Amino acid sequence: MRPLPHGPPRYSPPMTSPATNTDPWAKLDAELDAWAAAGRTADLWWRDDDAVAWGPKLERLCELTATTGLLLAVIPARAEEGLARASQIPHLRIAQHGYAHVNHAPKGQGLGAWELGLHRGAARVMAELDEGRARLQAIFGGRFLAVIVPPWNRIDPALFGPMVERGYRGVSAFGPRASERYDLVIANAQCDPIKWKGGARFAGEAKALGDLIGHLKARRTGAVDGDEPTGVLTHHIDLDEDGWAFCARLAEAVTAHPAARWRDALDIFGHAPGEIFGHPPGEPFGAGT
Secondary structure: OOOOOOOOOOOOOOOOOOOOOOOHHHHHHHHHHHHHHOOOOEEEEEEEEEEOOOOHHHHHHHHHOOOOOEEEEEOHHHOOHHHHHHHHOOOEEEEEOOOOOOOOOOOOOOOOOOOEOOOOOHHHHHHHHHHHHHHHHHHHHHHEEEEEOOHHHOEOHHHHHHHHHOOOOEEOOEOOOOOOOOOOEEOOEOEOOEEOOOOOEEOOHHHHHHHHHHHHHHHHHOOOOOOOOEEEEEOOOOOOHHHHHHHHHHHHHHHHOOOEEEOOHHHHHOOOOOOOOOOOOOOOOOOOO
């Protein structure tokens, strides 16, 4: 089994020295200024994983992302009916976060956690995805996009063919996308503000912004695919107050810079109105603003 390929790591976050500005927010501005100097605009987007229920934290995230757009990755088998409230949020889209977020990889072999691998056979995996898709369509209607967000950001590319046959339009995992081309739109996240080892907590501004700036710079200089928008990944259930503060400041900083813009997942994954998975009500996020 192999995960969705990201390509070799060809960049790292900018290094600091006593002679350089160590403020990570100033570094973000400097990188975006470099995009402006090149006559380019840096596209970014926002994804949030593990949604199963409506609650105060999700409501807070929806308010925070009103100017950014949000792709909410919902776990179909665990989604509560009350989560349908999310379909009333104009800037929110729904993606399919696997099926039940359960690890099916053999233990003790160092494989990591996999739900969308071939450990059970492709037919079993696709049957679950079919069931999960139908449930999300029933709950969210036209807000659902035909996009798979694999649990633990791992998916075997052998599943891409069956996914295309079923009308899926895209996949979103983590890291810069590889040079391989598929009949799916691959748009990953590259910035996760949470440090998971030892218990979920904010990773710190230097780490979170370092990853974000690293991907922006790699795109600008051609080290990775320059057309892939830079993705921010959150897990609203696990954000602490420092993490929330960071997210709020990031949303404002990107919105305020003339060489940066937030992209709607609808635009990124090219979901066209009238297709089998429904059509989005109203205009895409950001239209007319």
